[in-house]
Amino acid sequence: MGQAERLESSAKLQVTGATQPRLVMEGISKSFPGVQALCAVDFDLLPGEVHALVGQNGAGKTTLVKIVSGAHPADAGRILIEGQEVRFHSPADARRHGIMTVHQDWNLFPDLSVAENIFAGRMPIKASGIIDWDRCYEEAARELRSLNLELDPHTRVGLLRPAQMQMVEIVRCVCANASIMILDEPTAALGPHEIESLFAMIRCVVAGGVSILYISHKLEEIQEIADRVTVLRDGRKVGTVRANEVDRLELIRMMVGREVEAPQKQTVVTPGAEILRANRIGKSKALHDITFSLREGEILGVFGLLGAGQKQLIDVLYGITPADRGEIWVNGNQVRIQSPEMAKRLGFGLVPGDRKREGLVQILSANANLTLANTSLISFAKLLLSPRKEYEQGWHWINSLDIRPKDGGRLVKYFSGGNQQKVVLGKWLQNNCKVLILDHPTQGVDVGAKNEIYSLLEELAKARIAIILVSTELPEILAMSDRILVMRNGTIAAELPRQEATNEKLLAYATGGN
């Protein structure tokens, strides 16, 4: 960490000038049940500066942003704006102090015009109390011109391209006298040209004195647009550096840390016969040319930054939104997977990312959930439910997966996150699945249960189940996978065997470039 500190102090030397920081956050801490999300983090923002915040998923970026924008209160630490200490009780408080967020999912009104969106809630009004439409469109046109945007204020927002929508939202913040603007992954949905014009606009806005807190996974972009970069890792600040003085690998090293102690897969299973093969599958614009194979007893890690197409890959493999290009082969037979029902019949199982919403039926008991994928196993004559069979089968999985408490009759919503996840897993084991797809299986699960899930995955691999592990958590992917696919922009950027994969390599492929 010595180098990071050196970089930080050199950065401090250069920025401490006459200018007073617009925003200072000192010693911000925040914990959620079971997680210390932020630990004594300092952050500051100068007038007319773009300050980027980077870190892996779970590093605390989102929590910090939520605290700045008034969505969460901090447990400790203070926030100063223009030297004055402030306390935010709600996002409205933060907005009153000029802090505005441009969200990933733009909250614009698609059926209203550009001008109406810009002035939404603050329409210019005539003395008589009715809306002054002329002034509304004139002022909107003036604002657009001053930011070099060629947009007709009369256009319906729903007809704009994503980049233009984003710009309308930025104009809206500027017009509302934002002094601090938070851009959260602003380029996630944009193409290269659009990114260029967005950056031109950001430069324009910054020249007008607005400060921007910029969050992105894309390190190249950050180096292009940001003045300074603050790196967070595991809820702590690693350091703040000047963007033009640091190279990308150094940033990655700061994000990852030097000594990542990850759980290590203990055993290597010799993979068996090929069970699944995808040949150039694709889905509309979201997924292209996905080719891979999977063998029995193998754990295939799928890594990528958020929105790199992993979700779409799962949807296609599991039949939620069937593929429209390419071939899928299961056990040597070409198949078309049209629905989850069909996927289940082919031996697939899915442990979804959002356990509560997608994995469990909360109003049913743990036993009922454990046996839901194959209810014929708990019935007489494949029709009548047998409470005894349900109880015995439930007990079997509660016992083998060590689900606590050992009370399957209890509603599943009363179990802890880790135990709920085991219930979802157990459901597929009960159905004797052959290919198990896991989407962020340890999200929101405490460390102890995490390790149990990891060792469970190993056991499943030993039992010759083929596993596709989709995750944005590097240590997890590196520790568990036999082979790793790195996804970027809806396609596979690299395929690496376990021995060749390192933190830096994976992040480099996932962020673009080599």
Place this chain on the structure above:
Amino acid sequence: MKREGVVMYEGTTALDTVAAQEACPPREEPSRNWWALLSDMPQIGLLIMLAVLVLFFALTTPTFLTFRNLAILAGSISMIGIVAAAMTLVIIGGNLDLSVAGIIALTSMVVANLIVGWQWSEGASVVAGVLVGLVVGVLNGFLVAQLGINSVIATLATYSIARWSAYLLGTKGRSIPLGYAEERPFFDSIGQGTVLGVPVPFLIMVVILTAIWLFLTWTRFGREFLAVGGNSLAALLTGISVRRYTFFAFALTGLCAGICGVIFASRLAGGYPGGAMGWELDIIAAVFLGGTSLTGGQGSILGTLLGVIIIGSLRNGMALLGIDITAQNIATGSVLLLAVLYDRLRRGGTEL
């Protein structure tokens, strides 16, 4: 950050189930103490409500608790009850079926028309009537499950279609009286007959309620159905065909509305295009009152039965007190509102 190494299971592996299996303790049978069972029942509030109603009407009218009146009550609630039983499934699945009253009217017109106009036999006419209900139900199911149209809109449309088709069947929109001159032993007994003093429609209702209760509680399909209602996304991702169950619920409701329409035609001895007006309100109110919730996938057939009895008693008692139909309808509307508010309170949430 420190992480501990992977904790391995000692000795045995997680999947080595035979060896690792702790002996399965015997399943605790649910308590047999009937008082404990009763006080545990979610429907206890309904029972108290019913008791209060019965007591009130027994005290205020001389006739409410007579055998004759109870037989009338049993006959009149059974038509609502038959449809409400199937509607419970629709609502568990998070949908509504507003077309049922239209189906009842249409079925009564079809049956009357076949018997009078086409001189069909009683049996064939009854079967055809029930099939008409099923066809509309299948249409509803197709619109909602296959095309994904919002159920309120879809069934509002089919309600209108069924209701006005019923008017089309009678010349100039008139009803078709069957007259009492002719003897139709089978057809008349459906609505008006009794077995040991119990009205036949009531028996039909008991059979249908029991069948749907058996389905929901004791078959694996009922279990999957509850899962669909409880969390349709999770059910879908568990490989359960949400569509098929939604379709099934609507088709069954259509079928039951068809049966109800035949009973209606038999009781009133004719087809009435304007008949069963507003019944969907009583039916849906009974289901909500019974504790089935649009959002939760929870529902009980026993609750629905109690809801049906409460609404039927309310109407019957008010009629005995000489309160006219207009005020009765206002009262049922209020009961529906109260049932929904009660449901919200019970959930303890104020969110919509």
